[in-house]
Amino acid sequence: AQSVAQPEDQVNVAEGNPLTVKCTYSVSGNPYLFWYVQYPNRGLQFLLKYITGDNLVKGSYGFEAEFNKSQTSFHLKKPSALVSDSALYFCAVRDFYGGATNKLIFGTGTLLAVQP
Amino acid sequence: DSGVTQTPKHLITATGQRVTLRCSPRSGDLSVYWYQQSLDQGLQFLIQYYNGEERAKGNILERFSAQQFPDLHSELNLSSLELGDSALYFCASSVEDNRNQPQHFGDGTRLSIL
Numbered sequence: 001a002q003s004v005a006q007p008e009d010q011v012n013v014a015e016g017n018p019l020t021v022k023c024t025y026s027v028s029g030n031p032y033l034f035w036y037v038q039y040p041n042r043g044l045q046f047l048l049k050y051i052t053g054d055n056l057v058k059g060s061y062g063f064e065a066e067f068n069k070s071q072t073s074f075h076l077k078k079p080s081a082l083v084s085d086s087a088l089y090f091c092a093v094r095d096f097y098g099g100a101t102n103k104l105i106f107g108t109g110t111l112l113a114v115q116p
Numbered sequence: 117d118s119g120v121t122q123t124p125k126h127l128i129t130a131t132g133q134r135v136t137l138r139c140s141p142r143s144g145d146l147s148v149y150w151y152q153q154s155l156d157q158g159l160q161f162l163i164q165y166y167n168g169e170e171r172a173k174g175n176i177l178e179r180f181s182a183q184q185f186p187d188l189h190s191e192l193n194l195s196s197l198e199l200g201d202s203a204l205y206f207c208a209s210s211v212e213d214n215r216n217q218p219q220h221f222g223d224g225t226r227l228s229i230l
Contacts (some may be wrong), residue, residue, distance in 0.1 A: 036177075041223070043118060043206055044208075044221040045118070045221070046219070046220065051216050072120060080229075102147065102149075102164075102210060103161045103172050104219065105161070106158065106159040107158075109158065
C-alpha cells in the first residue's frame with residue numbers, strides 16, 4: 001500500500017532562514033507526490049507536485065521540493081522563510097487503486113512556525 | 117479561492133441525526149473527492165465520484181453515503197451520527213480522473229455532534 005510519513009510534528013524556524021519540511025514515501029511503482037498547505041479554518045492549497053522529470057520541483061509562494069529516489073524522500077524547502085508561511089503542511093501520494101483513481105494518501109502533517 | 121464551494125461551513129447537530137453536506141466543484145472539473153479530517157485520524161479519503169459514477173471508496177462508514185448529480189455537484193450524507201463523527205469534511209475536485217492533476221480543495225464543513 002502507498003504511504004507517506006512526516007517525521008516532524010512541528011518545525012520552528014526564524015524569519016529569513018531556510019526551511020525544510022520532511023517527507024518520506026513508500027510506494028509500489030513510480031511515485032506521484034504532492035505538497036499541500038493548510039491555513040487555519042481553510043482548505044488545503046496545492047503547492048507543488050512531482051510526477052516525473054527533474055528532481056527539483058518548483059511550486060507556489062517560493063517553495064520547492066527535492067525528490068530523492070534512493071532515500072525515498074520528498075522534502076519541502078524554501079530558501080528564506082516568512083512569518084506568513086506559518087501553517088500546516090501535508091505531503092501526499094497518489095494511491096494506485098487499481099490504476100483507476102487519483103485519490104490521495106496524506107501524511108500526518110507538519111506544523112511550521114516561523115518566528116519574527 | 118480554489119473555486120470549490122462547500123456548504124454549510126458549520127453544522128451543529130445531535131447524535132442519531134442525519135445531515136447532508138454539499139459540494140460544488142470547480143467549473144469544468146468532473147472528479148469530486150470527499151475527505152474527513154479529525155485530530156485522531158488525520159486526513160482520510162472517503163469516496164470519489166467521476167462524472168456521476170462512483171470511482172473509488174476509502175474508509176467510509178456504511179452510515180455515510182454520497183452521490184454526484186448530473187450538474188456535477190456532490191452531496192455527502194451522514195446518518196445515525198455519533199460523537200466520533202465530529203470532524204472537518206473536505207470536498208476536492210480535479211479536471212479529470214488523471215494522476216497528474218492536483219486536487220483543489222474547498223474550505224470544508226465543520227461538523228460538531230453534541
